[in-house]
Amino acid sequence: MVEMVSKDNIENNTSSPLKKRGISYKQQDKIAFMILRGFALAIVLLLGLMIYQLFQASAPAIKEFGFSFIYNDFWNPIEDEFGALPFIYGTLVTSLIAILIAAPVSIAIALFINEYLPKALGNLLGLFVELISAIPSIIFGLWGLYYLAPWVKDSLTPILKSTLGFLPLFSGPSFGIGILTASIILSIMIIPTITSVCREVFKVVPSLQKEAALALGATKFEAIKLAILKPSFSGVMGAVVLGLGRALGETMAVAMVIGNSAEISKSLFGAGATMASVMANEYAEADSEIHLSALCLIGLLLFVVTFFVNFFARSITWKAKMRGKKV
Amino acid sequence: MSDVVLKVNDLKAWFDDFNAVKGIDLEYKRNTINAIIGPSGCGKSTYIRCLNRIHEEVAGAKISGEVLLEGKNIYAPDADPVEVRKHIGMVFQKPNPFPAMSIFDNVVIGPRLWGERNKKNLEEIAYKSLQKAALWDEVKDKLHQEGTSLSGGQQQRLCLARTLATNPPIILMDEPTSALDPIAAAKVEDLMMELKDEYTVIVVTHNMQQAARVADYTSFFVLGELIEHGLSSDIFTNPKNQKTEDYITGRFG
Numbered sequence: 001m002v003e004m005v006s007k008d009n010i011e012n013n014t015s016s017p018l019k020k021r022g023i024s025y026k027q028q029d030k031i032a033f034m035i036l037r038g039f040a041l042a043i044v045l046l047l048g049l050m051i052y053q054l055f056q057a058s059a060p061a062i063k064e065f066g067f068s069f070i071y072n073d074f075w076n077p078i079e080d081e082f083g084a085l086p087f088i089y090g091t092l093v094t095s096l097i098a099i100l101i102a103a104p105v106s107i108a109i110a111l112f113i114n115e116y117l118p119k120a121l122g123n124l125l126g127l128f129v130e131l132i133s134a135i136p137s138i139i140f141g142l143w144g145l146y147y148l149a150p151w152v153k154d155s156l157t158p159i160l161k162s163t164l165g166f167l168p169l170f171s172g173p174s175f176g177i178g179i180l181t182a183s184i185i186l187s188i189m190i191i192p193t194i195t196s197v198c199r200e201v202f203k204v205v206p207s208l209q210k211e212a213a214l215a216l217g218a219t220k221f222e223a224i225k226l227a228i229l230k231p232s233f234s235g236v237m238g239a240v241v242l243g244l245g246r247a248l249g250e251t252m253a254v255a256m257v258i259g260n261s262a263e264i265s266k267s268l269f270g271a272g273a274t275m276a277s278v279m280a281n282e283y284a285e286a287d288s289e290i291h292l293s294a295l296c297l298i299g300l301l302l303f304v305v306t307f308f309v310n311f312f313a314r315s316i317t318w319k320a321k322m323r324g325k326k327v
Numbered sequence: 328m329s330d331v332v333l334k335v336n337d338l339k340a341w342f343d344d345f346n347a348v349k350g351i352d353l354e355y356k357r358n359t360i361n362a363i364i365g366p367s368g369c370g371k372s373t374y375i376r377c378l379n380r381i382h383e384e385v386a387g388a389k390i391s392g393e394v395l396l397e398g399k400n401i402y403a404p405d406a407d408p409v410e411v412r413k414h415i416g417m418v419f420q421k422p423n424p425f426p427a428m429s430i431f432d433n434v435v436i437g438p439r440l441w442g443e444r445n446k447k448n449l450e451e452i453a454y455k456s457l458q459k460a461a462l463w464d465e466v467k468d469k470l471h472q473e474g475t476s477l478s479g480g481q482q483q484r485l486c487l488a489r490t491l492a493t494n495p496p497i498i499l500m501d502e503p504t505s506a507l508d509p510i511a512a513a514k515v516e517d518l519m520m521e522l523k524d525e526y527t528v529i530v531v532t533h534n535m536q537q538a539a540r541v542a543d544y545t546s547f548f549v550l551g552e553l554i555e556h557g558l559s560s561d562i563f564t565n566p567k568n569q570k571t572e573d574y575i576t577g578r579f580g
Contacts, residue, residue, distance in 0.1 A: 118386065119386065206423075208421055209426070211381060211417075211419065212419065213440075214381055215381055215419075215490075216412065216436060216437040216489065217413035231426045231427050
């Protein structure tokens with residue numbers, strides 16, 4: 001060691017022009033690397049910590065109800081009996097209807113922007129669509145409450161009743177707020193997500209096949225179907241699932257228009273609640289420990305489901321993009 | 328039937344403000360192979376893309392002039408580009424079979440688009456077209472595999488078969504062999520010679536040997552202008568224009 005130090009000193013004394021004073025560049029890079037790595041790791045740790053703490057908080061409910069929590073259809077804070085089925089049902093139904101409405105609309109918008117509009121105009125419209133996702137959830141909720149709900153009650157319901165009224169889905173009275181209104185709000189909220197991912201997916205499809213289709217005497221729309229829609233099918237599915245992920249977790253706007261009742265309504269006009277909306281509504285007023293824990297358990301379930309839905313969606317779109325680049 | 332199947336009158340084409348093709352007059356005789364040669368950026372690709380109205384699909388494209396197919400202007404106001412392209416087929420530079428679609432489906436896509444639904448007819452068309460494209464023997468046992476699973480040369484012949492399936496009297500080829508290895512390219516060249524009996528072929532090529540070997544007529548383009556046009560035997564042995572001579576002897580381009 002002593003030798004090493006003296007050697008260093010000698011080198012310093014000779015002051016090589018290639019040696020930097022103070023902290024060397026190599027060390028600077030090392031420090032920068034450590035700091036950046038620290039931040040990156042922190043976010044992963046945070047994710048783990050959240051799951052762990054959510055798990056801890058829901059432990060009493062897991063112990064008390066076990067698996068029956070998922071399939072029991074009563075939610076009774078007074079008797080401290082909790083089953084999450086009404087909320088799981090509400091979440092699935094609102095999200096699925098939202099997807100059914102939003103997916104075709106978003107695909108159409110994305111195709112129109114990418115394939116029909118001049119580039120500058122297309123980007124402008126794309127920007128508008130993406131701005132929708134910047135509108136705070138509560139604004140959607142208010143709009144839903146004051147404009148959409150009355151419209152559903154007075155205009156949409158009579159039409160649905162006269163055409164599809166024989167289905168149990170469209171039976172019973174409509175009060176405006178309910179599952180259908182929540183689904184429509186959700187569909188509007190997820191359109192930007194699906195549209196922008198679809199645009200990305202369509203963009204990486206090579207234009208060669210489109211020209212091939214045109215040269216074979218296909219109309220423009222046929223060429224688009226053949227050369228753009230068909231090869232990007234899996235990517236579009238990914239976009240839709242990503243939209244689903246957003247719909248599952250959306251809270252505020254849904255809580256404001258769904259009616260918040262822990263029941264399983266066969267009719268879409270009926271009131272309901274979703275996993276996210278029940279947490280928002282009841283968390284502040286839950287006074288028993290088991291009620292709080294049950295809400296946390298719903299949170300844990302929702303967290304796990306949305307995590308996997310998002311993971312799944314991203315892996316599909318990523319694969320689709322990779323394939324697009326290879327062709 | 329007149330001997331001239333396609334006549335081009337004062338054809339000009341633009342990308343936005345850039346004038347890529349500057350007034351071309353040419354005639355193409357039935358059942359001939361016609362090569363277009365010229366240095367990169369001479370507008371030959373743009374020119375050939377005007378002949379089946381595919382140039383106009385690019386943003387900012389403009390065209391003027393006439394292209395008479397059997398005496399009828401394909402740019403007439405009442406001419407439908409979709410209809411035009413049913414009569415004038417095109418094979419592109421890069422093989423572009425439709426992905427996620429079987430070899431069979433790729434070949435019969437044209438007739439299917441035009442409404443042919445009869446399975447037997449489609450099978451007949453697929454067989455004939457793949458035979459003509461000299462691909463049948465190589466793919467007959469795997470017609471239901473994806474078209475993109477084939478080699479580059481096979482893919483290009485698949486694209487040719489796809490064009491032949493629509494039976495257009497005129498086939499345009501935009502550098503059809505430039506993305507292929509020499510052996511695959513030679514196969515496509517042989518095919519062109521055979522196709523001559525039934526079709527009129529117009530081919531853009533970078534490869535002067537190819538033009539000399541296969542083409543009856545050759546046109547030489549520079550900067551969007553037609554410099555010289557004539558029998559390939561004349562162009563390559565006895566060019567009249569100095570520029571042509573410089574190009575084919577490798578002094579320019």
